[in-house]
Structures are given as C-alpha cells and as structure tokens.
Amino acid sequence: MxxxxxxxxxxxxxxxxxxxxxxxxxxxxxxxxxxxxxxxxxxxxxxxxxxxxxxxxxxxxxxxxxxxxxxxxxxxxxxxxxxxxxxxxxxxxxxxxxxxxxxxxxxxxxxxxxxxxxxxxxxxxxxxxxxxxxxxxxxxxxxxxxxxxxxxxxxxxxxxxxxxxxxxxxxxxxxxxxxxxxxxxxxxxxxxxxxxxxxxxxxxxxxxxxxxxxxxxxxxxxxxxxxxxxxxxxxxxxxxxxxxxxxxxxxxxxxxxxxxGGKSPHVVFADVEMEHAVNGVVSGIFAAAGQSCVAGSRCFVEARIYDRFIEALVERTRRIRVGHPMQEDTDIGPLALSAQLSKVESYVASGVRQGARIAVGGKRPQSSDLTGGWYFEPTVMTDARNDMDFMSDEIFGPVVGVIPFSSEEEMTALANDTHYGLASGIWTKDIDRALRFARNVDAGTVWINTYRASSFMSANGGFKExxxxxxxxxxxxxxxxxxxxxxxxxxxxxxxxxxxxxx
Structure with missing residues (x-):
C-alpha cells in the first residue's frame, strides 16, 4: 500500500x-x-x-x-x-x-x-x-x-x-x-x-x-x-x-x-454495582470523545442513588487522560474538526444559561502540550432537563447530562422524550425490568448491562429521526x-x- x-x-x-x-x-x-x-x-x-x-x-x-x-x-x-x-x-x-x-x-x-x-x-x-x-x-x-x-x-x-x-x-x-x-x-x-x-x-x-x-x-x-x-x-x-x-x-x-443522529438514553437503576455502571456510562459517552452516533449522552439515574452516582461519575471522569491520540495511555483525543469544538463549547455554554451545572470538565484542557489541537475535557452536567438544548440536540462531543428519576414509568417517558431513536442502554440486575425497557424504549438497539457492544452479525439501525x-x-x-x-x-x-x- x-x-x-x-x-x-x-x-x-x-x-x-x-x-x-x-x-x-x-x-x-x-x-x-x-x-x-x-x-x-x-x-x-x-x-x-x-x-x-x-x-x-x-x-x-x-x-x-x-x-x-x-x-x-x-x-x-x-x-x-x-x-x-x-x-x-x-x-x-x-x-x-x-x-x-x-x-x-x-x-x-x-x-x-x-x-x-x-x-x-x-x-x-x-x-x-x-x-x-x-x-x-x-x-x-x-x-x-x-x-x-x-x-x-x-x-x-x-x-x-x-x-x-x-x-x-x-x-x-x-x-x-x-x-x-x-x-x-x-x-x-x-x-x-x-x-x-x-x-x-x-x-x-x-x-x-x-x-x-x-x-x-x-x-x-x-x-x-x-x-x-x-x-x-x-x-x-x-x-x-x-x-x-x-x-x-x-x-x-x-x-x-x-x-x-442520536440522543441516546443511558439508564442506571439502584440495584447495580456502582463501579460497573459508572464504567458503562463513561464508555458510552466519552469513548471516541463522544463522536459516536450511539453515544449515551442523556443519563438517567434512579433518585435514591443519584448523589452517590454523580460523585462516582465525576471522580472517574477526572481520571480520564486527554492527550495525543498516538500515545498508548491517552483516553480521549481531540475532536475531529475545529467547527465541532466550537459547537461543543456553544452547547455547554447554552446548558449553563438554561440552568444546568458543570460538575466536571466544560472547557478546553489547559495543558501546553495540547495547545493548537481541538481538545475538549470530558464533561458531566447536572441539574439537566430534556428541554435544554444540549439535552435535545445531538452534540457529538464528550458531554453527558444527568437526570434523576423515581419510577420505571417516569424513566421510560424521559428516555423516549426525544426526536431520535438510535440506541439505548440500561443497568439493572432485574431482568424483568430490563426486558420491559427493551420492549418499551424507542430505539433500534438496546444494551443491557453493557454499552457500545456491536457486531456486524446483528442488524442495527434507528427509529424516528x-x-x-x-x-x-x-x-x-x-x-x-x-x-x-x-x-x-x-x-x-x-x-x-x-x-x-x-x-
């Protein structure tokens, strides 16, 4: 070649x-x-x-x-x-x-x-x-x-x-x-x-x-x-x-x-191992710097573990290494386009204006080694709502908004409250609940206790927009x-x- x-x-x-x-x-x-x-x-x-x-x-x-x-x-x-x-x-x-x-x-x-x-x-x-x-x-x-x-x-x-x-x-x-x-x-x-x-x-x-x-x-x-x-x-x-x-x-x-496009819901119930679910959410949104159509960019967490989950998610996110993509110890590289970087920055700013809070990230990294590149820190935003622009539009970047829920019915309504229907994920030990979610969610792919697992041997595609x-x-x-x-x-x-x- x-x-x-x-x-x-x-x-x-x-x-x-x-x-x-x-x-x-x-x-x-x-x-x-x-x-x-x-x-x-x-x-x-x-x-x-x-x-x-x-x-x-x-x-x-x-x-x-x-x-x-x-x-x-x-x-x-x-x-x-x-x-x-x-x-x-x-x-x-x-x-x-x-x-x-x-x-x-x-x-x-x-x-x-x-x-x-x-x-x-x-x-x-x-x-x-x-x-x-x-x-x-x-x-x-x-x-x-x-x-x-x-x-x-x-x-x-x-x-x-x-x-x-x-x-x-x-x-x-x-x-x-x-x-x-x-x-x-x-x-x-x-x-x-x-x-x-x-x-x-x-x-x-x-x-x-x-x-x-x-x-x-x-x-x-x-x-x-x-x-x-x-x-x-x-x-x-x-x-x-x-x-x-x-x-x-x-x-x-x-x-x-x-x-x-996609604006995929990633759901976490209280009965799961916290570390496993956090790793799943991190993988679902921050892998490929969030530049994936199936990215789990809307995270819904059962209310009774919400605060603990946010604490664990923020702690894990802080340990993600942003760096040059050719280095083996890098976790997140740059965004692919200058325009994409500007778009991500704009959506984060808009989320703050609309009432969301940046729990971690939210800006370009300060390291001199990354100057000139199109890098953006992995970002977790709380106090989010589905009607905020950064929660309704596809950002295509390393930004996740987190929303608490109290019941399975509320969670399903929140998950389906989007124009998109590409992918979805759920973390729970209750297989009945997981299968109900798989049946009720409007998404072409459903992951249970995993995320972004793909195979060319299975059919995949989207619903709605x-x-x-x-x-x-x-x-x-x-x-x-x-x-x-x-x-x-x-x-x-x-x-x-x-x-x-x-x-």
Whole structure:
C-alpha cells in the first residue's frame, strides 16, 4: 500500500475512478487538517459534477461488464476474502492514517482495523447464500419463483468519525451481491478510504466496481445524490443532511438507507454495582470523545442513588487522560474538526444559561502540550432537563447530562422524550425490568448491562429521526438486492385469450 501517513504528508490525493487514480477535472484541491495541531497535512481532490458523472458512468459500465456481471457468487466471495486478508496485513497503517485524519485513539483504530477483516469474511460467506423462493399458484404446469439480484450503482456517503468501519458494514454486502459503488467519504477524513481503494485494486476487483470521489458535501455530495444513474443512496451523518439527501433521492424515485443522529438514553437503576455502571456510562459517552452516533449522552439515574452516582461519575471522569491520540495511555483525543469544538463549547455554554451545572470538565484542557489541537475535557452536567438544548440536540462531543428519576414509568417517558431513536442502554440486575425497557424504549438497539457492544452479525439501525434501513446480519443483504418475479408456463400450450371455456 503506497498511501501511508508518511506518504500523505504535504501530498495531493486524487480521485479513484475506473480502477485508477485521476486528477479532478477542475484541478482544485482542498486541505485536510490534523486535529492535534489544527494544521493541514495533505490535500484531497475537490470533485465537481463532471467527476461525479465520470465515477457513476464507470460504475455503470462495471455493473454490466461480464468480468463482474458474470462472475459467480462464490468467486465474488473469494475477492472479498482477498480484500479481508489485505486489510489485515495493512491494519496498522490504516489505523495510523485514520488517527492522523480524525484524531481518534490509535489503540481504538488498531482494534477496529483488525476486526474489519472478519466483517469482510462474514459477508464473503453470504455471497452465495442469498436465496430466492418458489411460490405456489392455482394453476398446474406453471412455475412461479422470485430471484434476488443486484440493484446497480450504490452511492455511499460516509462520515469522518469512523470512515472505514462504517463503510465496511455496507460496502462488503453490497459487493457480495454484485452491485457497484461510488463512495464519497467526508472531506474531513478521506485518506483511509483512498488507501482502501489501493487494496481493492490489489485484491483483483474489476475496474469501476468501486470508485472514490472526494470533496465537499455541497458540491460533490450534492451532485452524487442527484445523479440519475444511482440506484440507491447510503448515508451516515446528521439528520439535517439526511433530509436533504432524501429529497434528492425522491426526485429520482430511488431508496435510501440512513443512519442519522442520536440522543441516546443511558439508564442506571439502584440495584447495580456502582463501579460497573459508572464504567458503562463513561464508555458510552466519552469513548471516541463522544463522536459516536450511539453515544449515551442523556443519563438517567434512579433518585435514591443519584448523589452517590454523580460523585462516582465525576471522580472517574477526572481520571480520564486527554492527550495525543498516538500515545498508548491517552483516553480521549481531540475532536475531529475545529467547527465541532466550537459547537461543543456553544452547547455547554447554552446548558449553563438554561440552568444546568458543570460538575466536571466544560472547557478546553489547559495543558501546553495540547495547545493548537481541538481538545475538549470530558464533561458531566447536572441539574439537566430534556428541554435544554444540549439535552435535545445531538452534540457529538464528550458531554453527558444527568437526570434523576423515581419510577420505571417516569424513566421510560424521559428516555423516549426525544426526536431520535438510535440506541439505548440500561443497568439493572432485574431482568424483568430490563426486558420491559427493551420492549418499551424507542430505539433500534438496546444494551443491557453493557454499552457500545456491536457486531456486524446483528442488524442495527434507528427509529424516528435516527434514520431507516438496517445494517449488519443477513438483513443487510436484502437492503442491497431486489426481487424479480419469474413465471413459467411449462404446459406446452397457450389458451386462446378470447375463448371462454366453462368448467
């Protein structure tokens, strides 16, 4: 793999179209910034409508190319297995690239990259297991059956917080079925996706099966989601952008799969081990510096342990080490964007104005070692209410608001008092209570006595304004295939349609 952290320094990265890296039609490039310094470290191509059209046409050509179209399902699976092996071989390089690009911890990125090959292998095994079905009909000598087939060119717009991991969950099944893809990674973290493109070539995928176009959402993203050659759009990001993409898709009458915002409830009952629950809440909100759509940013604690829990949570939060993401003992790195840092600061200030209290954190760290980077302290806010802006809007940062509750009914109402419905968590030893919560909470994922535990083998997705469609498990194979009905009359005769025969 040529694209390494060292190779990216002060370089210009081109588009990946038709199996090769090509310069943008306009000749324009935009900087990508290192979150630890706030300084640019490479430039990425700024695709315009002409580049998007070239990428979509490349994917359309590849879709009907016999080298891909006539490839057996088993052989497609073998290609994915080769890609899995290459990702594993280059896992540490890919991890270092993502850490430099978005500021996430190197130890977390290594774990993600080393887990990703299993996901490619899982969906490789699915390639020849997507079955059709036969349908009984009320006529003899007639066969009625359904085929499942690829849908065409799929546009994938990925976020900056975990580019490759979130791409894998849709790219792998999409290719297993036989679709072709145009990927538009976030302009804030494109490098790892471009590196993956090199591995896709090395794995032996035919040219044009996977294309990568980089650039701003308002130009490249807009042109891609409006293109008439797209069969489906996959988007991970904010609810506001999801609405805009859905409108573009509606104009072309194509479906979308959306994983959007979240404001997930994390519930703690008095019967649990305090240390375990505190660790769960800390993991749920402060891992990845809170830059996770499933972050447990609203914490509800049973009133009779509220004060003790806050004391324990604050004490544990004070011990979290904010530092450079490449250092192994760092617990939280920087936020990925300067604008994100400003957004987090604004929401914390707004919470204070509306009556919340900062129990710990609430500002940029004072260490001189972190000057210039986009760092923010892990923050716990008490005296919170659901109607406060920082409790109702997705912040996407290391900030949690804590609210006491007195009854299970009150807790359920508080948990569901949100426009979102992505994830949720509960800590209790009472399994009946936990299962009632799982039944009653409006969330696509429910964690019981754990949080942020995920698997590519299970379906996940959101309710309400958190989006629609499912990723993971066998369900996702249905997302990227379509049903074709076939009817065969093997009687050897055809009745005159204008002759009525009485029985």
């Amino acid at each position: 040529k694209t390494t952290v060292k190779a990216l320094e002060n370089s210009r990265q081109n588009l990946f179209i038709g199996g090769a890296f090509v310069a943008p039609a306009s000749g324009n490039y935009i900087p990508s910034f290192d979150p630890t310094t706030g300084e640019p470290w490479y430039e990425l191509a700024e695709a315009d409508a002409a580049d998007i059209d070239a990428a979509v046409r490349s994917a359309q050509t590849a879709f009907v190319n016999p080298a891909w179209r006539r490839m057996t399902q088993t052989d497609r699976g073998k290609l994915l297995q080769r890609l899995a092996q290459l990702v594993l071989e280059h896992a540490d390089e890919l991890a270092a690239i993502e850490t430099r690009d978005n500021g996430k911890l190197i130890k977390e990125m290594r774990a993600q990259m080393r887990a990703m090959p299993d996901a490619y292998g899982y969906f490789a095994g699915m390639a020849d297991k997507l079955l059709g079905d036969t349908i009984p009909v009320n006529k003899l000598d007639m066969l009625n059956f359904n085929l499942r087939e690829a849908i065409g060119v799929v546009a994938m717009i990925t976020p900056w917080n975990s580019p490759l991991m979130l791409l894998t969950g849709t790219l792998a099944p999409c290719l297993a079925i036989g679709n072709t893809v145009v990927i538009k990674p976030s302009e804030h973290a494109s490098a790892s996706t471009l590196a993956l493109a090199e591995l896709i070539v090395a794995a032996g995928f035919p040219p044009g099966v996977v294309n990568v176009v980089t650039g701003n959402g308002d130009s490249a993203g807009e042109a891609l989601t409006r293109h008439s050659g797209i069969a489906k759009i996959v988007f991970t990001g904010s609810t506001a952008t999801g609405r805009r993409i859905a409108q573009n898709a509606a104009a072309n009458l194509i479906p979308c799969q959306m994983e959007l 958190s989006g629609y469609g499912r990723r993971g498990g066998f369900d996702v194979m249905q997302e990227f295939s379509r049903v074709k009905n076939v009817v065969v009359d093997y009687s050897g005769t055809m009745q005159d349609p204008f002759v009525i025969r009485l029985r």
